[in-house]
Amino acid sequence: MKIVILGAGVIGITSAWYLAKAGHEVTVIDRQSAPALETSFANAGEISPGYSSPWAAPGIPQKAVKWLFMKRAPLILNPLFDAATVKWLAAMLRNCTAERYAINKARMVRVAEYSRDCLKALREETGIQYDHRTQGTLEVFRTQKQIDGIQKDLKVLEAGGVPFEVLDVAGCVKAEPGLSGARDKLMGGLRLPNDETGDCFLFTQGLAKKAEALGVRYLFDTTIDGIRTDGNRVVAVATSAGEIEADVFVAALGSYTPQMVRPLGLSVPVYPVKGYSITVPIANESRAPVSTVMDEAHKVAITRLGGRIRVGGMAEIAGFSKALPQKRKDMLTYVVEDLFEGAGNQSEAKFWSGLRPMTPDGTPVIGKTRYDNLWLNTGHGTLGWTMSCGSGRVLADLISGLKPEIRTDDLALSRYG
Template sequence: MKIVILGAGVIGVTSAYYLAKAGHEVTVLDRQPGPALETSYANAGEVSPGYASPWAAPGIPMKALKWLFMKHAPLIIQPRFDVATWRWMLAMLRNCTAARYAVNKGRMVRLAEYSRDCLAELRAETGIAYDERMQGTLQVFRTQKQLDGIGKDIEVLRADGVPFEVLDRAGCVAAEPGLARAAEKIVGGLRLPGDETGDCFKFTTALAARAETLGVSFRYGVDIRGIKAAAGRVVAVETAAGEVHADRFVAALGSFTPQLLAPLGLDLPIYPVKGYSITVPIVDERLAPVSTVMDETYKVAITRLGDRIRVGGMAEIAGFSTSLPPSRQATLVQSVEDLFGGAGDQSRASFWSGLRPMTPDGTPIIGRTRYPNLFLNAGHGTLGWTMSCGSSRVLADLISDRTPEIDAEDLAFARYAA
């Protein structure tokens, strides 16, 4: 079949790779001059299945109120009065119950664990390199209250068979020796030894080149203007260069997917939650992290990527703004310098922001829409890199009329359409 994929981020490129492997003729359209130049460009670098959790969780509404008054707040809400923002926020609040959290986290972990396995298989097949490491994630807690609150997460991890370790202060330093000078600032941690790290941009760029050898056509610099439908099916993608026709279509445009599909009557609950990162060259190996450390207080991930440290985090409700306020960079610097002071050269830090496509329940939307030849692979939030290979493998199976290797029914748009 001829398949057109809209979007050349990590989700679009992995979708193209798996669909080409399944024998399809694939074309990828993107407005950028190359792959992974928006949200996939400088994310936190984690491949963290065990840390796959919905932001909508019990207690989050009260925490959010406290965060609004913190100097280095993990959540920033810019005053907005558009309907889409408030609808999304209310839908997220409805998911902040213990029952919904358990369901949402369970399916996110299921998909993320499968995706990690798919990534390992892809890496073995292709041999591509992307500053990858397989040394786990350490979530560090600065207060006893934080440490005492991990019970529900552990229940889900145990139920899904995800390996984990609850560590005291000394155990955290043993796992991440660079924390030694900041040991008194933490009380313990939760380590997920099965997690990985890697540069998403390097991975996506290398995989796009590999996909081209399988026959995938990447058309960059293409302005996608709309989707044309007739008789209940999609017939073409409308671009500035004319119409592009195919048998089946995949929307993988991240936060911009709802805007494209709204004229078709598809109301996708995906909202652009802004995140930030800095990338810092390492100047002292002894003080640097060996993998990923999650700072629970600031909701910041500090990741080792080769000879660099990537520090990413925060959630800002600000529509489609990609501005770079110095105060946000200060929060990232505060977290990494507080835990790994002197490891990187902050004078050479590069500062970046991206729009994470978030759903209210944290789970991406994968599969068919009410247009039988239009498929979705969007809404991965902060976990696009973590879930990319598994999501795209599931999508390729569905488009190829094969049964996916994991249960994918609850990943479909139908859970919202109802």
């Protein structure tokens, strides 16, 4: 079949790869000049199936109120309360129950674990290089209350068969020697040994080239103006390069997916939650992280990417703003220096922001819409990199009429009614 994919981020490119492998004729359209130049460009770099958790969790409403008055808050609410923002926040709050949290986390871990397996197979098949490491994720806790609060997560990990280690401070330092200078600031940690790290941008660009060798065609520097339908089918997409027809269409536009499909009467509950990162060259190898360290107190991930350190985090409700306030950079700098003092050359830090496509329940939207040939692969939030290969493989199987290797009926848009 002829398939058009809207969007050339990591989700669009992995979808293109698996669809091309299945024998389809694939075209990818993107407004940028190359793949992965928006949200996939400089994310935190962690591939963390075990850390896949919805932001909507019990206690989050109370924590959010406290965060509003914190100097270094992980959640920032700007005074932007349009209808879309209010509706999305209300839906997220409805998911902040123990029952919904367990359901949503189980879904997310299912997709993320499968995705890691798909990535491993893809890496072995292609030899693709992207500054990857397979040395796990360490979540560090600064208070006993944080340690006590992980029990519900441990039950989900146990149920999903995900290996984990609960560590004392000495165990944390053994896993990440660079933390030795911060041992007095820690109370313990949770290590997920099967997690990985890697540069999403390098991966996506490399996979795009390999997909091109399979026949995937790219239309870069091409704006998508709209989608034309006839009855319950999509006929074509209108672009700056003219109308493009196909048998199947896939919307993988991240945070921009809702506005693209809204004229078709589709309501996709994806909101752009802004995140930030800095990337710094390593200045002192002995103080640098080995893999990924997640600071639970600040919700900031610190990841080793080759000779660089990527520091990413925060969740800002600011619509589609891509501004780069200095105080956000200062927050990331503070966290990495507090835990890994002197590890990176902060004078050469590169500051970035991206719009994470978040659903109210944290689970991505993967599956068919009420239009027979329009599919969605979006809403991965902070876990697009973690879930990318699994999401692409699942989508390709569904479109090809094959039974996916994991359950998918609760991933489609239809779960929202």
